[in-house]
Amino acid sequence: xxxxxxxxxxxxxxxxxxxxxxxxxxxxxxxxxxxxxxxxxxxxxxxxxxxxxxxxxxxxxxxxxxxxxxxxxxxxxxxxxxxxxxxxxxxxxxxxxxxxxxxxxxxxxxxxxxxxxxxxxxxxxxxxxxxxxxxxxxxxxxxxxxxxxxxxxxxxxxxxxxxxxxxxxxxxxxxxxxx
Numbered sequence: 698x699x700x701x702x703x704x705x706x707x708x709x710x711x712x713x714x715x716x717x718x719x720x721x722x723x724x725x726x727x728x729x730x731x732x733x734x735x736x737x738x739x740x741x742x743x744x745x746x747x748x749x750x751x752x753x754x755x756x757x758x759x760x761x762x763x764x765x766x767x768x769x770x771x772x773x774x775x776x777x778x779x780x781x782x783x784x785x786x787x788x789x790x791x792x793x794x795x796x797x798x799x800x801x802x803x804x805x806x807x808x809x810x811x812x813x814x815x816x817x818x819x820x821x822x823x824x825x826x827x828x829x830x831x832x833x834x835x836x837x838x839x840x841x842x843x844x845x846x847x848x849x850x851x852x853x854x855x856x857x858x859x860x861x862x863x864x865x866x867x868x869x870x871x872x873x874x875x876x
Contacts, residue, residue: 749825756838767859785797785818795826800823
């Protein structure tokens with residue numbers, strides 16, 4: 698069976714600084730037509746990193762979309778013509794002040810493929826050196842650190858609900874098991 702949908706028409710509805718919105722008219726495998734609302738996002742990165750005490754670095758910040766302060770991996774949006782590895786190094790330093798001597802690629806995943814093109818690339822920052830935080834204008838971030846055990850309990854209690862962070866914490870648990 699064929700599952701693909703053929704795009705018949707694409708209407709750009711909105712073009713913003715972070716996302717674009719389009720509505721595609723598609724032909725379905727049964728030759729009927731439907732509309733698909735697609736959020737175009739350039740993608741982003743997340744970084745799993747441990748401080749000198751062996752605790753995982755997270756950032757606490759307010760997210761308007763969910764109207765909450767949450768804990769997340771150091772992360773950020775890919776800039777035009779920027780490789781995910783470059784973004785990861787830049788965001789780790791900007792948000793936490795730490796510089797990673799090495800970055801190991803972990804995995805990539807789509808956040809919500811039902812309506813968004815956003816793909817997140819996860820990296821493991823190694824051999825960290827403490828530097829200075831360089832927050833962008835309008836960024837208000839607090840760096841925190843926790844043991845993997847503490848973070849797993851926070852996930853169980855529903856205190857951490859960000860998908861990239863949950864995936865990163867579980868990847869970190871596997872990394873620590875191998876040490």
